[in-house]
Amino acid sequence: MSHVQELVDLLRLESIGVNRFRGGCQDLGFRNLFGGQVLGQSLSAASQTLPKGEWAPHSLHAYFLRPGNVIDSIEFEVDCVRDGRSFAMRQITASQNGKAILTMMCSFQHPEEGFEHQDTMPDVQGPEGLVSQLELSRMFKDKFPERVRDIYTADKPIEIRAIDPINIFAPQKQDPIKYAWMKADAPLTDDPMVHASVLTYATDFNLIGTSMMPHGVSFAQKGMQVASLDHAIWFHRPVKMDEWLLYSLDSPSASSGRGYCRGQVYNQQGELVASVAQEGLIRKVDVADNPAKKSTEK
Template identity: 75%
Template sequence: MSDVLQELLQLLRLEPIGVQRFRGHSQDLGFRALFGGQVLGQSLSAAMHTLPEGDWFPHSLHAYFLRPGTVDDSVEFEVDVVRDGRSFVTRQVKASQHGKAILTMMCSFQHPEDGFVHMAPMPEVAGPEGIASQLELARTFRDYFPERVRDIYTADKPIEQRVLDPVNIFAPQKKEPIKYAWMRADDAMGDDFHDHARVLAYASDFNLITTALHPHAVSVSQKDMRVASIDHSIWFHRPFRMDEWLLYAIDSPNAGGARGFCRGQIFNLQGELVASVAQEGLMRQVARAKESS
C-alpha cells in the first residue's frame, strides 16, 4: 500500500480517548480551512467504533458543517448511541475543536438484507483511460499556485481523480453545471468495507460545490470567492471498492441565496449505482456582496 494511502487510512481510523469519544488528527490540503471530507470520514469512523457485534454496513449519513475547522488542531468526536435495533442502528456524532462543534452528523447502519432491486443507469461517458489526473494538471500549472500551497497541491495524493473536460480554475469559462469524475484509491486496499466507506465519505466532498460554479465562470482559486460545504448527505446502496474506478456523476440543479445545491451518483465499472450524494454549499462572491449591501 502506498505511503499516502496508508496515511489517509490512519487519519480516518481515529484514537479512542474515552467512552464513545475519539480523537483524529488534521490534514492540510491547502484550503482556507480544514477539508470537510476529512471530518465526514472521521465522523463516520467514530460511529463505526461504537457498533454492536455483527455485520453492520453504513446505510446513510446526514451532516451539517457548523464552523470552519483549523488544520493545526486535532478534532475530537463524541458519539451518542441513539438506537440499536435488529435491522438498523443509529448514531449521532459531534465533531469539535477547542470545545466548539464544527460538525454534527446523524448516521445509520444496516444488517445486509435482500429485497427489491432497481437503479438509475450509468451515464454513457468516456472511461478513465487517457484522461489526465487532477494531480497531473496541478503539476502542469504548478507555477500558477501561490508559493504557500504549491507543494501541497502538487504532492502525491491517496485518491486519483480524473475529470472529464475539466475547468481551468485560473481562467474559468461558463459551462453547464454538470461534471463527470473518475476516482479511485492510488493503491490496493484491504477487504474491510468500513475502510472503503470511510474513504468514499472523504472523497465525496471533492468536486461537488465547484460544479455549481460552472454557469458563473468563477472558481475557488479567486480571492473574492468564499466557497464551503454547508450540509452533506450520502446514501450507501451496495458494496463497492475504493481501489477500483468509480464514476462520480454530478449535477447542480439550483443556485440561489449565496448557496449552490449539488447531487452526485457514484457508479462502479459494472454500471451499478453504489452510492448517492447531495450537498449544499456556500458560494459567495465577496465583492458583489459588498456592492449589494
C-alpha cells in the same frame, strides 16, 4: 507507505474514552480544514461503537457548523441513539478547541435482500487516457500561491480524473454537469467500513465546483467565499474504493448564495453504489471594499 494508507490511518482515530475518539488533521492547502476529512472520521467514529455483528452504513446526514483548522486535533463524541435488530442509529459531534465544527446523524443496517432497481450509468469516456487532477495541478503549478504550491502539487491518496476538466484559473460558463473517475492510489484492506470511510472522504471533492460552472467562477479566484454547508450520502451497494468509480455530478439550483449539488457514484460494472447531495456557500465578496470578508466564516 502509500498515501491512501496514510489517509486510512488518519480516519482510524484514537479511542479516548467511552464512545469518544480523537483524530489528527490533514492540510490540503485550503483556507480551512477539508470537510471530507471530518465526514470520513465521523463515520469511522460511529462505526467503532456498533454492537457485534455485520453492519454497513446506509446513510449519513451532516451539517458543517464552523470552519475547522488544520493544526489542532479533533474530538468526536458518539451518541448511541438506537440499536435495533435491522438498523442502528448514531449521532456524532466533531469538536475542535471545545467548539462543535460538525454534527452528523448516521444510520447502519444489517445486510439483507430486497427489491432492486437503479438509474443507468452515464455513457461516458472511461478513465484510461484521461489526465489526472494532480497532473493538471502540476501543469499550472506557477499559478498557485507559493504558500500552498507544494501542497497542491504533492501526491494524493485519491486519484481523480475528470472528463473535460475546467481551468480553475480562467473558468468559462458552462452547464453544471461534471463527470470524474476516482480511486485510491493503492489497494485497500478488505474491510468494507474502510472503503465506506474513504468514499465518504472523497465525495466532498468536485461537488461545490459543479454549482459554480454556470457562472464562470471557481474557488481559486479572488473574492470567492466557498464552503460546504451540509452533506448527505446514501450507500446503496458495497463499494471498492481501490477500483475506478465514476462520480456523476450536477447542480440543479443555485440561489441565496448557496449552490445545491448532487452526485451519483457508479462502479465499472455499472452498479450505482452511492448517491450524494450537498449545499455549499458560493458567495462573491468585494475584498477591496471589505478585507475582513476574506474569511470563510459562514
